Amino acid sequence: METANFVVPFADIYGKTTNHLLSFFRVNSTLQIVGLLLLLGLIRLPFLLSPPPLLIPELNWMLVGEQINNGNLLYRDIWDSVSPLSALVYWLLDLAFGRSHLAYHVAGTAVAAFQVFYFNWVMNVRDIYPDRNWIPGLIYALFLNMSFDCSTLSPTLLSTTFLLLAFGTLVKQMDRRGATDEVFEVGFYISLSALFYLPSALFLIWALMSLLLYTGASFRQHSLLLFGFAFPILLTVLYYYLADSLDDFNRNLLSSVFRVRQYDLTDFQTLAASLFLPFAMGTLGLLSLFRQTTRYVNFQQRCQQIMMIWGLTALVSVGLMPFLAPMLFIIFVPALAFFAAYYFQGIRREFIAELIFTGVFVFTLLILYQGALPLVRNWELGRLSALQVKPSPIDRLVQKQKILVIGEDISAYRNNQVATPYLNWDLAKYDLRSLDNYENVISVYDHLHKDPPSYIIDKENVIKKLFLRAPSLAALYEKTGQDGIYRRKEALSN
Incomplete structure (x- = not known):
């Protein structure tokens, strides 16, 4: 009798499920939890x-x-x-x-x-x-x-x-x-x-x-x-x-x-x-x-x-x-x-x-x-394109290196590691946008000296000013063929 009493409601629920999703979940049982x-x-x-x-x-x-x-x-x-x-x-x-x-x-x-x-x-x-x-x-x-x-x-x-x-x-x-x-x-x-x-x-x-x-x-x-x-x-x-x-x-x-x-x-x-x-x-x-x-x-x-x-x-x-x-x-x-x-x-x-x-x-x-997925390739709705990690100019040039990205788009880190504490640009501004302050220059210098990046990708145009304030850092890096990308000379020799 217990088996028969179970089979009838189960068959009824299953029949509802195939036709009406909302109706299926109107029932309070373990089957609905699993479903x-x-x-x-x-x-x-x-x-x-x-x-x-x-x-x-x-x-x-x-x-x-x-x-x-x-x-x-x-x-x-x-x-x-x-x-x-x-x-x-x-x-x-x-x-x-x-x-x-x-x-x-x-x-x-x-x-x-x-x-x-x-x-x-x-x-x-x-x-x-x-x-x-x-x-x-x-x-x-x-x-x-x-x-x-x-x-x-x-x-x-x-x-x-x-x-x-x-x-x-x-x-x-x-x-x-x-x-x-x-x-x-x-x-x-x-x-x-x-x-x-x-x-x-x-x-x-x-x-x-x-x-x-x-x-x-x-x-x-x-x-x-x-x-x-x-x-x-x-x-x-x-x-x-x-x-x-x-x-x-x-x-x-x-x-x-x-x-x-x-x-x-x-x-x-x-x-x-x-x-x-x-x-x-x-x-x-x-x-x-x-x-x-x-x-x-x-x-x-x-x-x-x-x-x-x-x-x-x-x-x-x-x-x-x-x-x-x-x-x-x-x-x-x-x-x-x-x-x-x-x-x-x-x-x-x-x-x-x-x-x-x-x-x-x-x-x-x-x-x-x-x-x-997307379903319609040329339709941007739902894609969150501004939020996606995009191909970086250095993807072919740099792989598995310690780098510093200065800016909000951190896509270049996808195939690389982080050097220095400056991961979040909104917080890094505290040092990197205030280079007229001597203490901030010392702080940036210490961070770069302690954990030197092999490459610096400068999207906010602050490195030129930093190199003017700290010539000893400027002597360690050189420009690459790509705008805003600097390479450490030791990285080049290696």
């Missing part, structure tokens, strides 16, 4: 078989991991604005796989799978929606594929994982009559998310407002939240203090969130096309709630309100983004998927819901695959 993870894997499969174009941020993360693996200390020996825990992950990837583009996409898919599962699990176990199903996870998985750059292991993706854990703990508090000391975990998770992607620190305001408005948290519990947030950050500060690199930590990480801007890497057409449907569906879902307020219990309404605050907090964080690309907007995905699920579940006619979802699904995948 959702398989769907995510199938969407990402082309990227795992043949990784999409390498992006400048990805190359930057690989270089950071490689430099740490070579014994360099982040912020002191590597001038970059990547947050410390993200750098730690990239170091581990370099330790295990070297400069493997595939490893970044495999790891990114694994993190995405966890987020999809955890997000929907929280929705079901806390009864945040009137019905338990896997539609929220389905929409979350789809929105995580709004562009091919979202499939890599970005700091934003890593950070959003811990923001979701904070959300799960916060909802757990709201499900009780009063907040408990577990609010420490909320602050702790937000702190970890900030150590993966610094603008996520703004979500401390989201947590404080949510506790203040929707729970009976006491002053002591608010203090625990703040202490949980401060604890990992203070440990990180202590580490750099003991390494005598606190000034480097402050300049290259804390202050950089206001100074590092690489907006010339932005493909606004692709950004608009990728974000349009997720934001449109999320907005429609939010608006639909105002027509159905009596359908939801008080707890569900409070969850909706804290997700609105999440969306507003994420909106504020846009001003702190170093550049604009779909991968940085992953921080919006939990809120967008949360409200979009209300929209699709609120449509009374199942046929219309299926039709709209199919259109969203197909259009999203078209943007995704057009960018990565």
